[in-house]
Ligand SMILES: Nc1ncnc2c1ncn2[C@@H]1O[C@H](COP(=O)(O)OP(=O)(O)OP(=O)(O)O)[C@@H](O)[C@H]1O
């Protein structure tokens with residue numbers, strides 16, 4: 088089953104999940120200033136499945152980090168789920184990430200000393216969800232991604248694709264408004280990354296979870312419903328399908 | 329979070345083992361040195377008490393400060409009898425102390441000296457110097473004018489057995505007198521300082537030359553080792569009743585505060601030494617945990633990115649330290665208790681380490697088998713101090729962990 092045939096929860100453009108205005112990010116490396124973003128405006132509505140594309144160094148990761156409240160923009164403002172996140176303190180930002188966002192990174196997504204199941208339920212446990220409730224939420228998802236019989240394995244006993252699937256389960260288990268993924272398929276072969284993509288499209292369709300990716304992966308770009316192209320820190324194209 | 333901390337420690341088993349055993353050993357050594365120090369302290373205090381001449385010293389009021397040869401205990405009989413009746417008393421000895429200048433009859437040498445008139449039998453529970461007799465006899469021959477000198481003092485005077493020595497001193501009537509003695513025995517304690525001070529004659533002889541009659545200068549009372557000196561002093565004073573009129577009772581610690589200070593300083597030095605070891609261990613711990621934080625930038629960054637607050641990330645590092653410290657310290661305490669269980673009954677022969685007797689400012693430490701003593705509040709207090717020190721050493725690594733930038737964790741490919 089793929090998302091293309093799945094009943095699709097229509098994107099609700101009226102409910103803005105991300106509202107970025109004139110976002111600029113300057114990195115200072117010694118005396119050299121790197122202009123990673125030069126005035127980006129971006130609106131993403133609830134339920135969208137967006138990929139940020141563009142050449143290497145165009146600012147995809149930078150934008151994703153700013154949306155994820157992992158870093159502060161130099162200028163401009165960003166609202167995520169209606170909340171201004173531009174000037175949050177580190178600990179408030181951390182709590183905001185925990186309650187409102189899900190993350191999937193390119194690699195090293197999992198805590199090595201925790202088992203597969205423990206990793207998947209980690210953010211739920213952090214948020215204080217009771218044990219039985221966590222099991223109820225996480226186990227079906229793990230079964231669904233084909234990891235139901237690997238609950239007690241450690242990350243190093245899993246393949247790269249299996250690890251990424253656990254990261255996806257963790258990202259969506261708490262039903263966040265927004266899942267951010269930076270090159271989630273970059274380390275995977277095309278079949279594995281196709282399966283992962285199927286999974287995310289299904290979850291997008293079923294729960295209306297908003298996904299925003301940064302990716303070079305042509306397969307991912309081809310199947311996204313919206314492609315925002317970045318170039319030299321500016322938005323160079325915004326294509327909805 | 330505790331689970332995570334625990335697994336983290338188990339993940340790096342080698343490092344955890346090394347750091348943990350360093351803590352355990354340091355704690356065990358620290359506690360053992362406390363226990364040995366306390367045992368040693370007790371030994372030293374007892375040795376000091378014996379060589380001071382007793383736990384409680386009785387003199388004519390003012391004699392101890394003024395050393396007035398005319399201020400004596402004129403009727404020692406009832407005093408001795410009363411002191412002997414006190415429960416727990418192991419010895420009572422009357423002494424005559426003659427301060428003056430010793431010269432050899434040939435005038436080849438002279439030395440300032442305290443000649444003590446003693447009853448060798450009564451001195452046995454105190455500091456029995458007859459053990460150190462090297463040549464001649466210990467006031468047991470026929471000669472009433474026999475004197476026993478320390479080896480160094482005899483050397484200084486250039487006298488040998490049978491030679492005559494003269495003491496110039498002030499007698500009980502206040503007149504300066506010479507008294508003639510003949511060297512009957514030489515003792516060698518092994519301490520030059522002590523061997524320069526020993527000059528002993530018979531009690532009766534000393535009483536005679538000083539025109540004391542039955543009077544004495546000092547009566548020493550040796551109590552039960554477990555009994556506090558103040559209690560002994562009170563007991564003796566009570567037993568004396570009216571006989572104590574005109575007398576002064578001093579515990580040896582009141583009489584010789586410098587010696588007490590010296591022994592206590594010796595104990596403090598041991599603790600200081602142990603503390604220095606601990607500070608070094610603490611730096612090692614700080615270093616280990618700092619390394620483990622730096623190694624895990626990505627992992628801790630991931631936790632931060634997922635929404636763990638900086639405070640909790642720092643807390644995680646602290647938790648790792650606390651867990652390790654508690655386990656290691658428990659082990660250290662167990663080791664120390666095992667060591668104590670052994671050394672409290674078998675004793676540690678300290679003499680074997682330093683090769684024989686030694687003396688601490690004039691006190692001969694000849695019985696050097698040290699039995700450990702555990703002062704429970706001190707052990708627990710030190711344990712708490714060590715825990716605090718370990719926590720302090722983990723503060724910097726923990727603080728570093730709170731400063732991690734989660735956006736760098738996302739840039740894993742760079
Ligand atoms: N921490 C940083 N310090 C300095 N410069 C940085 C930092 N992070 C990113 N940059 C610079 O900002 C620009 C944008 O980087 P960014 O990582 O957002 O690009 P990207 O589109 O994600 O590239 P890629 O496809 O290679 O991942 C680049 O020129 C990069 O060198």
Ligand SMILES: [Mg+2]
Pocket residue numbers: 147148149269301
């Ligand atoms: Mg990137």
